[in-house]
Amino acid sequence: MTEITEVPSPFCGIGTDDLSIQVDGVSLKVTANGCAVNTPLFEHAITDTRPRVDGKEASLEAAVAKAADLLKGTKLPVIGGCATDVNGMRGLLALADRCGAVVDNMNFVGARNNFLALQDSGWMNTTLAEVKNRCDLLLVVGTDLEAFAPRFFERYLWTEAMFLEDTSQRQVIYLGKAPSGVASTSPNGTKAHVLECATVDLPEVMAVLRALVKKQPIRAESVAGIAVADLQAIADQLKAAKYGVVTWAAGALAYSQAELTVQMLSEMVKDLNDQNVRCSGLPLAGKEGDQTANQVCGWTTGYPARTRFSRGYPEYDPFLNDTRELLASGEADTLVWVQAFNPVSVPPVTDLPTIVVGRSGMTFTKEPDVFIPVGTPGIDHAGHAYRMDNVVAIRLKKLRDSGLPSTADVLNAIERQCRLG
Amino acid sequence: MLIKLSGGTVYDPAAGIAGQQQDIYIGNGRIINPPADAKPDKEYDLKGKVVMSGAIDMHTHIGGGKGNIARTLLPEDHRQDPVASTHICRSGCGHAMPSTFVTGYRYAEMGYTAGFEPALLPINARQAHMEMGDIPILDKGGYVMLGSDDYLLRMLTAKKDQKAINDYVAWTIQSAKAIGIKVVNPGGINAFKFNQRKLDLDEQNSHYGVSPREILQVLATAVKEIGVSHPLHVHGCNLGVPGNMQTTLDTIQGIGGLPMHLTHIQFHSYGTEGDFKFSSGAAQIAEAVNKNKNITIDVGQILFGQTVTASGDSMRQHANHKHASPNKWVTMDIECDAGCGVVPFKYKDQNFVNALQWAIGLETFLLVDDPWRIFLTTDHPNGAPFTCYPHLIRLLMDKSFRNDMLATIHPEAQKMTTLASIDREYSLQEIAIMTRAGAAKLIGLKDRGGLSAGNWADITVYTDNPNREQMFEKPDYVFKDGELVVVDGKVVATKWGTTHTVKPDFDPSVEKGLKEYFDRYLTMKLGNFKISDEEITEDGRGSITVHPLKG
Numbered sequence: 009m010t011e012i013t014e015v016p017s018p019f020c021g022i023g024t025d026d027l028s029i030q031v032d033g034v035s036l037k038v039t040a041n042g043c044a045v046n047t048p049l050f051e052h053a054i055t056d057t058r059p060r061v062d063g064k065e066a067s068l069e070a071a072v073a074k075a076a077d078l079l080k081g082t083k084l085p086v087i088g089g090c091a092t093d094v095n096g097m098r099g100l101l102a103l104a105d106r107c108g109a110v111v112d113n114m115n116f117v118g119a120r121n122n123f124l125a126l127q128d129s130g131w132m133n134t135t136l137a138e139v140k141n142r143c144d145l146l147l148v149v150g151t152d153l154e155a156f157a158p159r160f161f162e163r164y165l166w167t168e169a170m171f172l173e174d175t176s177q178r179q180v181i182y183l184g185k186a187p188s189g190v191a192s193t194s195p196n197g198t199k200a201h202v203l204e205c206a207t208v209d210l211p212e213v214m215a216v217l218r219a220l221v222k223k224q225p226i227r228a229e230s231v232a233g234i235a236v237a238d239l240q241a242i243a244d245q246l247k248a249a250k251y252g253v254v255t256w257a258a259g260a261l262a263y264s265q266a267e268l269t270v271q272m273l274s275e276m277v278k279d280l281n282d283q284n285v286r287c288s289g290l291p292l293a294g295k296e297g298d299q300t301a302n303q304v305c306g307w308t309t310g311y312p313a314r315t316r317f318s319r320g321y322p323e324y325d326p327f328l329n330d331t332r333e334l335l336a337s338g339e340a341d342t343l344v345w346v347q348a349f350n351p352v353s354v355p356p357v358t359d360l361p362t363i364v365v366g367r368s369g370m371t372f373t374k375e376p377d378v379f380i381p382v383g384t385p386g387i388d389h390a391g392h393a394y395r396m397d398n399v400v401a402i403r404l405k406k407l408r409d410s411g412l413p414s415t416a417d418v419l420n421a422i423e424r425q426c427r428l429g
Numbered sequence: 430m431l432i433k434l435s436g437g438t439v440y441d442p443a444a445g446i447a448g449q450q451q452d453i454y455i456g457n458g459r460i461i462n463p464p465a466d467a468k469p470d471k472e473y474d475l476k477g478k479v480v481m482s483g484a485i486d487m488h489t490h491i492g493g494g495k496g497n498i499a500r501t502l503l504p505e506d507h508r509q510d511p512v513a514s515t516h517i518c519r520s521g522c523g524h525a526m527p528s529t530f531v532t533g534y535r536y537a538e539m540g541y542t543a544g545f546e547p548a549l550l551p552i553n554a555r556q557a558h559m560e561m562g563d564i565p566i567l568d569k570g571g572y573v574m575l576g577s578d579d580y581l582l583r584m585l586t587a588k589k590d591q592k593a594i595n596d597y598v599a600w601t602i603q604s605a606k607a608i609g610i611k612v613v614n615p616g617g618i619n620a621f622k623f624n625q626r627k628l629d630l631d632e633q634n635s636h637y638g639v640s641p642r643e644i645l646q647v648l649a650t651a652v653k654e655i656g657v658s659h660p661l662h663v664h665g666c667n668l669g670v671p672g673n674m675q676t677t678l679d680t681i682q683g684i685g686g687l688p689m690h691l692t693h694i695q696f697h698s699y700g701t702e703g704d705f706k707f708s709s710g711a712a713q714i715a716e717a718v719n720k721n722k723n724i725t726i727d728v729g730q731i732l733f734g735q736t737v738t739a740s741g742d743s744m745r746q747h748a749n750h751k752h753a754s755p756n757k758w759v760t761m762d763i764e765c766d767a768g769c770g771v772v773p774f775k776y777k778d779q780n781f782v783n784a785l786q787w788a789i790g791l792e793t794f795l796l797v798d799d800p801w802r803i804f805l806t807t808d809h810p811n812g813a814p815f816t817c818y819p820h821l822i823r824l825l826m827d828k829s830f831r832n833d834m835l836a837t838i839h840p841e842a843q844k845m846t847t848l849a850s851i852d853r854e855y856s857l858q859e860i861a862i863m864t865r866a867g868a869a870k871l872i873g874l875k876d877r878g879g880l881s882a883g884n885w886a887d888i889t890v891y892t893d894n895p896n897r898e899q900m901f902e903k904p905d906y907v908f909k910d911g912e913l914v915v916v917d918g919k920v921v922a923t924k925w926g927t928t929h930t931v932k933p934d935f936d937p938s939v940e941k942g943l944k945e946y947f948d949r950y951l952t953m954k955l956g957n958f959k960i961s962d963e964e965i966t967e968d969g970r971g972s973i974t975v976h977p978l979k980g
């Protein structure tokens with residue numbers, strides 16, 4: 009039995025790298041700095057060790073050959089999930105390029121809210137160490153932050169900072185959703201200031217807040233149940249802050265055209281900076297390789313991870329290249345599901361030939377034609393994953409010898425087979 | 430395999446050869462002396478062809494987060510230039526900020542065999558290496574950015590001695606797997622986080638009380654004392670500000686004879702004369718460069734058309750956001766380490782400022798005497814995409830072409846430039862110095878940038894053509910480490926280049942202070958911050974080359 013310290017996590021997205029993990033053969037136990045998101049995903053036991061073809065155990069070679077066979081005759085295979093490390097994504101994109109597939113990250117519907125805003129007008133953002141050391145006002149929009157990342161407050165707010173004498177004085181404001189717990193309560197007992205509204209009303213509320221920041225007159229006295237005077241107070245606080253930060257999880261804004269809300273708040277941040285105030289955005293993401301997928305697809309193709317290769321070159325379409333749409337419309341003819349992090353995240357059920365390159369322990373409603381269990385980056389092999397702030401790639405460690413192949417091993421082998429045959 | 434390149438006209442400034450007919454032999458990836466019993470397995474008849482070593486771009490933004498932000502920001506630009514896969518090449522996109530694979534192919538197709546990313550943020554160096562790890566054919570490397578990181582500024586405020594700073598600088602180079610040190614708007618990126626919107630050479634950071642001049646001094650000293658060949662690589666204060674010529678002259682004076690490289694100097698050579706209060710400072714800058722032998726520069730030429738500017742200079746990029754075209758832009762504050770700003774730009778020949786910027790860059794090229802101290806760059810993609818290099822070479826080598834182009838730009842800009850009166854035309858040897866021998870020497874690359882025996886066989890063969898643009902955009906052959914990778918300007922085979930680094934020594938006790946700082950203030954453990962060799966080599970494609978230190 010050994011204990012490994014300073015273990016980075018690819019699961020929570022906020023780049024915690026201080027976990028201690030006890031390794032006993034292939035079983036893991038988080039002994040320090042675990043959380044509700046990370047601990048179960050580290051401790052999840054290996055059950056499948058052998059690939060299956062048509063539900064029967066098969067060698068890796070046989071499973072790879074079968075997967076390549078299924079892909080060879082296809083017109084439009086879709087590679088969904090895309091939840092793996094940098095090398096896994098490199099292999100995935102090489103395979104997609106080879107067989108003219110669609111590449112679609114499973115969190116893209118949420119991420120799209122950010123990409124559409126970014127690609128239309130841009131933003132001014134910051135990263136976690138700047139939040140930790142500078143942020144004196146955190147505005148959380150439409151998101152239950154501690155459910156998203158349980159250790160966010162402990163690691164980045166209620167802790168020592170270079171440029172704040174007393175970090176317990178930091179102000180936290182929730183707009184939209186109220187927090188589900190007390191992580192946002194300052195060590196000095198001050199509770200977060202919460203202005204609740206229905207999530208679908210956020211577009212209206214954000215629009216009024218931005219207007220107030222821009223000193224536009226507002227005639228209404230309240231919006232979606234929030235007094236305009238309370239929003240004015242937030243606008244004033246943003247302007248008084250030395251380093252305000254506005255954070256949101258794109259996936260939590262689960263309503264139609266939520267990209268306009270992201271744009272509204274990003275433009276509000278720009279407005280503040282044009283009024284000689286520093287303020288920054290902080291989009292929350294980084295779950296199960298979503299930033300990794302978009303980064304690697306970004307440098308390989310120029311586009312985020314909702315891109316097709318069916319015409320021989322990459323084409324990005326944030327709506328048309330949606331796995332579920334392509335399955336529903338009958339345009340797709342094969343499904344490849346890549347998910348090396350989360351055994352619960354299984355492919356959508358379809359009658360199409362299905363290849364799953366997934367974490368050991370997945371249970372399927374419908375057995376895929378090929379299932380190849382792979383190691384988890386940061387547990388079974390070393391690798392790289394991006395944190396939510398998209399700048400920092402963390403170096404994942406190998407914690408145990410499970411003998412499971414990596415996503416890259418498997419996808420590269422399938423690509424080689426497709427090339428030869 | 431023994432390869433013989435027969436009878437080409439060789440331009441090899443590293444060996445003092447300027448246009449002599451010579452045979453070149455290649456064995457095991459390197460250039461070798463003529464073997465006694467020379468029976469080549471393969472011979473290329475190069476009579477009448479021009480032979481140079483592979484070109485080296487010493488300043489090009491090909492790896493790292495801001496480039497990927499630029500890519501993500503501009504899907505409409507990629508759609509203009511889709512690149513399909515072939516049985517040899519991967520698909521991707523081209524134009525302003527090409528995908529990694531296409532970057533490698535297009536550089537190689539112009540005869541380039543190496544490119545250096547000048548702005549590796551320490552915290553983002555891992556990403557830069559991963560991106561460059563997906564650039565085929567080219568060798569690569571990076572200069573790691575310091576000067577706005579809170580650790581250094583704290584050291585300066587605490588009056589730590591030069592030795593302590595040297596240790597930190599050397600440690601950073603090793604941790605980031607870099608080959609040099611870059612500073613961008615010294616202290617200014619940091620000052621922007623404290624809401625300072627400009628920072629002159631002698632203006633103090635409001636929190637630390639440290640000026641850009643002091644930062645340049647300690648970093649240039651550190652680079653020299655730890656023995657790194659590449660001089661401190663400086664993106665100065667006040668980028669793009671009319672009148673910044675004076676800042677640049679003061680920066681040259683202020684460094685007191687220490688080796689210093691001023692990058693994309695075109696953006697730092699502006700006066701305030703004329704009706705538009707914007708004029709060329711190229712003559713004064715060139716004079717200062719000619720006089721001060723410790724100074725090297727690259728130009729950062731602008732060329733007309735759509736591109737995107739991606740810089741570590743968040744302060745200046747924010748100030749310039751109103752020029753964004755299309756109107757969308759990104760800035761970021763990054764990890765108490767640095768920052769970045771990405772602003773799309775469309776340089777127009779009928780815009781007075783853009784037209785004069787074009788002329789200022791060319792004046793600089795033509796007025797600096799010593800081709801060993803000036804380098805051919807567009808600061809890709811900031812002044813123009815690197816694919817414009819053949820056009821730029823023609824502008825330098827062909828006076829009548831240059832003057833024809835000059836006659837088409839904004840008329841007021843024509844009046845404000847001396848370009849028409851400059852007769853100089855670059856020679857092939859001078860182009861070879863700027864883009865090969867000089868660049869290898871400046872970066873400190875051993876066994877690259879030359880064609881004498883012992884060098885790696887990075888070789889480009891051109892057909893001589895009075896139209897220099899056509900000549901340089903389509904080499905007959907390109908060899909990388911002795912393998913033929915390009916024929917007639919098209920990739921015929923791919924391979925993976927190496928990552929060039931240096932490993933200056935430091936006192937290991939430097940990690941004591943760093944560990945405490947990381948634990949208290951940063952979001953990553955010190956041990957997880959340092960990049961290991963395996964991260965570059967473990968996929969079986971990458972390799973690391975460590976170059977010797979000076980003295």
Ligand SMILES: [Zn+2]
Nearest residue numbers: 488547693808
């Ligand atoms: Zn640059």
